[in-house]
Amino acid sequence: MAKDKEELSAEEIAGIHEQRRVEQQQEADRRTRGKEQMASVWSRRDFFGRLGWSGFGIVSLATLLAGMRSSFPRVLFKPDTTFKAGIPDDFGIGEVSEKFKKDFRVWIVRDDKGFYALYAKCTHLGCTPRWLTAENKFKCPCHGSGFYRSGVNFEGPAPRPLERVRITLTEEGELLVDVGVKYRSEKGDWSKPGSYLAV
Numbered sequence: 001m002a003k004d005k006e007e008l009s010a011e012e013i014a015g016i017h018e019q020r021r022v023e024q025q026q027e028a029d030r031r032t033r034g035k036e037q038m039a040s041v042w043s044r045r046d047f048f049g050r051l052g053w054s055g056f057g058i059v060s061l062a063t064l065l066a067g068m069r070s071s072f073p074r075v076l077f078k079p080d081t082t083f084k085a086g087i088p089d090d091f092g093i094g095e096v097s098e099k100f101k102k103d104f105r106v107w108i109v110r111d112d113k114g115f116y117a118l119y120a121k122c123t124h125l126g127c128t129p130r131w132l133t134a135e136n137k138f139k140c141p142c143h144g145s146g147f148y149r150s151g152v153n154f155e156g157p158a159p160r161p162l163e164r165v166r167i168t169l170t171e172e173g174e175l176l177v178d179v180g181v182k183y184r185s186e187k188g189d190w191s192k193p194g195s196y197l198a199v
């Protein structure tokens with residue numbers, strides 16, 4: 001049978017208080033541990049959650065970029081290499097016109113049967129030759145190569161004639177030059193249509 005409180009000695013009362021204090025401390029410790037465990041679980045969930053969303057974001061972005069890329073066709077934009085040079089009557093027979101040399105690196109030559117267009121680039125190392133009217137020849141200032149008015153090389157280190165570029169007539173009767181199409185004499189190109197325009 002339990003003793004009444006009044007019957008307990010001071011020592012026994014102190015023991016009871018001590019036991020309660022220990023029990024309360026144990027309970028508090030247990031709660032703290034529980035909270036720490038939960039916090040640990042949630043922080044791991046946060047990490048994997050963030051990882052998952054990051055992966056999803058990256059995949060979505062890659063898909064979006066791939067979609068945008070496929071919306072634009074792979075087209076190579078080349079500059080226009082053609083220009084209109086005027087009507088045939090703008091050129092005198094026997095003339096070597098330097099009108100288009102600065103902008104298009106081309107001489108337009110008219111002989112008694114028609115036109116050809118020479119590309120103003122030395123076939124030695126690529127300098128720009130000059131037309132010397134008095135000497136009736138093209139002369140390269142770099143190493144002295146010389147070319148007849150036909151474009152054929154005859155002096156200096158240039159190993160082959162100047163190149164011709166395409167010359168044709170538009171439906172309106174204008175000369176149309178295309179610097180993007182070249183004709184090389186040593187390959188037999190000067191007999192091809194476009195390398196010479198008969199008028």
Ligand code: FES
Nearest residue numbers: 122124125140143
């Ligand atoms: S680059 Fe013309 S002669 Fe050398």
